[in-house]
Each structure stands twice: as C-alpha cells, then as structure tokens.
Amino acid sequence: xxxxxxxxxxxxxxxxxxxxxxxxxxxxxxxxxxxxxxxxxxxxxxxxxxxxxxxxxxxxxxxxxxxxxxxxxxxxxxxxxxxxxxxxxxxxxxxxxxxxxxxxxxxxxxxxxxxxxxxxxxxxxxxxxxxxxxxxxxxx
Amino acid sequence: xxxxxxxxxxxxxxxxxxxxxxxxxxxxxxxxxxxxxxxxxxxxxxxxxxxxxxxxxxxxxxxxxxxxxxxxxxxxxxxxxxxxxxxxxx
Numbered sequence: 001x002x003x004x005x006x007x008x009x010x011x012x013x014x015x016x017x018x019x020x021x022x023x024x025x026x027x028x029x030x031x032x033x034x035x036x037x038x039x040x041x042x043x044x045x046x047x048x049x050x051x052x053x054x055x056x057x058x059x060x061x062x063x064x065x066x067x068x069x070x071x072x073x074x075x076x077x078x079x080x081x082x083x084x085x086x087x088x089x090x091x092x093x094x095x096x097x098x099x100x101x102x103x104x105x106x107x108x109x110x111x112x113x114x115x116x117x118x119x120x121x122x123x124x125x126x127x128x129x130x131x132x133x134x135x136x137x138x139x140x
Numbered sequence: 141x142x143x144x145x146x147x148x149x150x151x152x153x154x155x156x157x158x159x160x161x162x163x164x165x166x167x168x169x170x171x172x173x174x175x176x177x178x179x180x181x182x183x184x185x186x187x188x189x190x191x192x193x194x195x196x197x198x199x200x201x202x203x204x205x206x207x208x209x210x211x212x213x214x215x216x217x218x219x220x221x222x223x224x225x226x227x228x229x230x
Contacts, residue, residue, distance in 0.1 A: 036219075
C-alpha cells in the first residue's frame with residue numbers, strides 16, 4: 001500500500017500519523033519525515049501530555065554538532081497505513097515539530113519518495129530484501 | 141527520586157560506568173541497555189523497545205536511563221542546540 005503525504009509551509013515532507021499511549025485513544029499529528037533522525041518518533045513535550053505517555057525514562061540524543069543532550073523517553077504506538085508499531089518516543093522540550101525518522105520507515109517497511117518539483121510525497125511498501133547474488137566459483 | 145531528566149541521566153550513566161560498561165562494551169556492542177536508577181539493575185536487549193519493556197515488566201514504576209552500548213547517544217538528530225535550557229519541571 002502507499003500513503004500520500006504533502007509538503008509543509010517550509011517545504012519539508014509531512015505525513016499524517018496517530019499516536020497512542022498505553023491507556024489512551026490515538027491522537028492525530030502531522031509529522032515531518034526527517035531522514036536525519038535515526039529514531040522512531042520525536043514529540044514536543046506539550047504534545048506528549050494529551051497522548052497520555054508515561055514519562056519515566058531518559059536517553060541521550062546525539063545532535064548534529066556531535067554534542068549530546070539528555071531527553072525524556074517512553075514507549076508509544078504509531079498508527080499508520082492500517083498498522084500499529086510500538087517504538088521509542090523521544091520527548092523534545094525545545095521543538096514544536098513532530099518528527100518521524102528512519103526507525104519509523106524501518107518498522108513500517110516503507111520507502112520514501114520526495115519529489116519537490118512535482119509536489120509529491122509518497123510512502124510505499126519497501127520491496128522485499130532480495131538474496132545476494134551467488135558468488136562466482138573460482139576456477140583453479 | 142527527583143524527576144529532573146538530567147539527574148536521572150547522570151545517575152543512570154554513573155551506574156552504567158561503575159557496574160556494566162567494561163563488560164558490556166566488550167561483549168554486547170551495539171545492543172541497548174535500560175538502567176533502573178533505583179535498583180541499579182540493567183536490562184539488555186537487541187532493540188531499545190525490548191530493553192525498556194524488560195525493565196518495565198520487572199519494575200513498572202521505576203525511572204530508567206537507556207543507553208546504546210558503545211555510542212554517545214541512542215539516536216541521532218539532524219539539528220543542533222538552540223539554547224541551553226533543557227528542562228521545565230523541578
């Protein structure tokens with residue numbers, strides 16, 4: 001299956017997702033697809049409260065300049081394209097953007113097409129991994 | 141336990157350095173470990189979700205710090221630091 005996304009007002013690709021905590025119904029978000037983020041989901045702190053995420057953990061996040069910052073983290077579920085996947089949610093105090101990253105694409109088995117010329121954002125099922133070609137036999 | 145994440149992270153890192161780092165970096169590089177900052181137990185798994193689930197099954201109300209063994213951070217992001225303020229509740 002494929003999911004059509006769009007571009008936000010800064011020209012970045014976004015898709016619609018729903019996020020739920022252990023005791024709550026899914027809440028809708030527009031998430032920026034950020035391939036520079038290696039994780040699953042990054043939520044601004046104020047968005048985490050309505051979702052009912054239970055914040056009892058921390059982790060270090062490596063920033064683009066190589067420095068690290070300690071962030072709150074928890075488990076959360078993303079509902080997308082008829083599937084649900086549990087993953088690690090990073091809670092960000094300093095940002096207002098909801099991000100999904102490479103682990104989101106991996107867990108949902110999607111490949112990302114971004115075509116800013118034609119205004120097209122599409123997440124499609126990634127093709128199955130093909131086995132490596134057989135190694136040629138060496139002749140003596 | 142104070143609910144300041146920087147303190148939880150520092151305590152988790154200190155427990156990891158003292159009790160687990162040398163062995164885990166030799167035997168389990170690239171895996172994930174959730175450190176219970178109260179009991180000082182470590183929960184090791186191949187994925188970050190599994191490490192947290194193992195910890196929460198054993199100690200559902202504990203505060204924890206998650207570490208990717210051998211890496212400075214669990215995840216990377218493409219942005220930098222905008223300001224130094226990192227916390228709101230005390």
